[in-house]
Amino acid sequence: MTQVVDPEARAARFIALEIHESTHDRLVWGMRQHRDKAVAGIPEWEELRELASQIKEHTLTHLDKYLEEFEAKATSLGTHVHWARDAEEHNSVVYDILSAHRVKSVIKSKSMLQEECGMTPFLQNRGIEVTESDLGERIQQLSNEPPSHIVVPAIHKLRTDVAELFAKDLGTDPKNSDPHYLAEAMRNNARPRFMAADAGMTGGNFAVAETGGFVVCTNEGNADIGASVPPLHVASIGIEKLIPRARDLGVFLRMLSRSALGTPMTQYTSHFHGPRRGGELHVVLVDNTRSTRLGSPDFWHALKCIRCGACMNTCPVYRRGGGLSYGATYSGPIGVILDPGFDLRKYRELPYHSSLCGSCTEVCPVKIDISDQIYKWRRVVAAAGLLSLTKRVGMSALGTTLAHPTLFDAAESVAETVLAHAPRSLLYNSLNPWGKHRELPTVPKQTFRQWYLENRKKGS
């Protein structure tokens, strides 16, 4: 049976590491502030959001046409196009390509899709060495942890954590947490791996139907080395990454990095149109639940996501609890609405790991109704009978009480008597989550209803 992820307990553990939580909140909120400044520089931002949303909706509602157009154009450029129904098929397609080329080591750049498919452990179990080339992803790989953020995968770590990690794996000085020193050490470690790799793997941020090309955005240029040094380049692209025309990139590229980090563009925006001379280029187009989601009236809009991470940066729950609390490939608000689509049982608690504040919906550059979808996922969880026992019993009793004015009156009196007269040890204990960090409300002498009856209804 799958283990149910408990985001509340995981978040509580992260918060208990006080300095991690406060640093994390400060840095991630900083990205939101940078986003605000960048957006303020684009007066037509809201128009861009609307345009981006419409382009994505149009593409998603004509996806068959655009996918076939992409395949035809890409093939005519000399790219090998493969199709994968699910994660397993993706991994075996990739493995077949690699083993046909006798690949022993792969250098890969960041790809949430390859993460989603569990590709790295799959390949490593078959004797292929896989090295992450994005600094944050490499830190996470060395830590045996998934990325905690879509854009900045190791943001939950302090630099002293990284110093300790590198000391163990790269032999650096554990006391030296200077970022330049650590980055240089990683550069020196990674370069020989780039040179020795038999294949480079990337994801793809946008695939253009009209041209058959695709675009990879990074800030470190690591995808470019990976795609340029080894003779073989394999890119995994989710079918929802399609856009119709090259000119549509002008909309999305203006929004992606501004939303993510508050910078006008990613440092590297690389366009791949067919294999380079003497090389080979493979694109694997992956479904993995996307077409099922496309058929869902409530949840298909989530496929518009361009993976900028703005919803994570603004989310007060994400900033406090950290990305690893979600126990899934995708964390933050977008993770809350994506992950249950992969495994409802496992991720049934995620929709409750949100205060429904709605900020995610407001920052989303492609106008996904994230907060509304979180709310709707709760209904799906409850309707599937997967609500945890405490929530279920409480809600049923509350529902009955609140439906009946007399019961409600009686419950109020009981609650007031208990709160007013119970000893502190009874009110503040491990069974009362409210009282762990907060005082309980004091009880007034009378309810509003009692006051109203005494003062306004007398004699009437």
Add this chain to the structure above:
Amino acid sequence: MKLALFIPCYIDAFFPEVGIATLELLERLGCSVEYPLDQTCCGQPMANSGCQDDAAPAEAQLVRCFQGFDTVVGPSGSCVHHVRFHLDAIEQTPQTQKVRGSTRELVEFLHDDLKVEAFPWASFPHKVGLHNSCTAVRGLGHARPSERVNDLYFSKTGDLLGKVQGLELVEIDRPDECCGFGGSFCVTDEAVSAKMGYDKVQDFYRHGVEYIASADMSCLLHMKGVIDRLNLPLKVIHIAQILNGGPL
């Protein structure tokens, strides 16, 4: 104007003074106010947990209670938001649609409908930090959400409080960051909720606020729990109490 007063369950039980202030304020402004006695709850706690079946009886009760009125006013952004946008565990009969369409939150009723120009009876010589709840800002449009940086700034709650003599509004660092209440979230995700509450309260405290004012008593209930635990010299107050000049 004749209207029905909708007093959410937790205000009835824990904050009668907010109900009294709302009632008195509406009467001062010339409204004829009736308080239907068989009201309980809007169904939000159950619906927010996804339990539509458990929410339905409370929602039906709310409709039965208020269907005879053309205007229903309640001093709670989150409850009014539930009625207007989420009251769908029950059949959407003409009565249900009428109640959903005629339910107004106090701030928007004063600001948009009555267009109140002055509160000559009110004086509040204090430094006040405004807490617009998430449902009030992003759901009901009480103020420009901080995410919409290019939209024209507005704050209906701020406008109303600005008409009170002596009141000084204090800016904080993260004006519409969620306080962490979030309904049942405050107990099911206790650690995160409490940390959000601590951060929010500290933001007000750092800026010399004396009173945290809000149109949502549920957020204030949570923040008051934090304030009392931390023993901070801060008070919470519903904006109806300020605009009416009490009771405190």
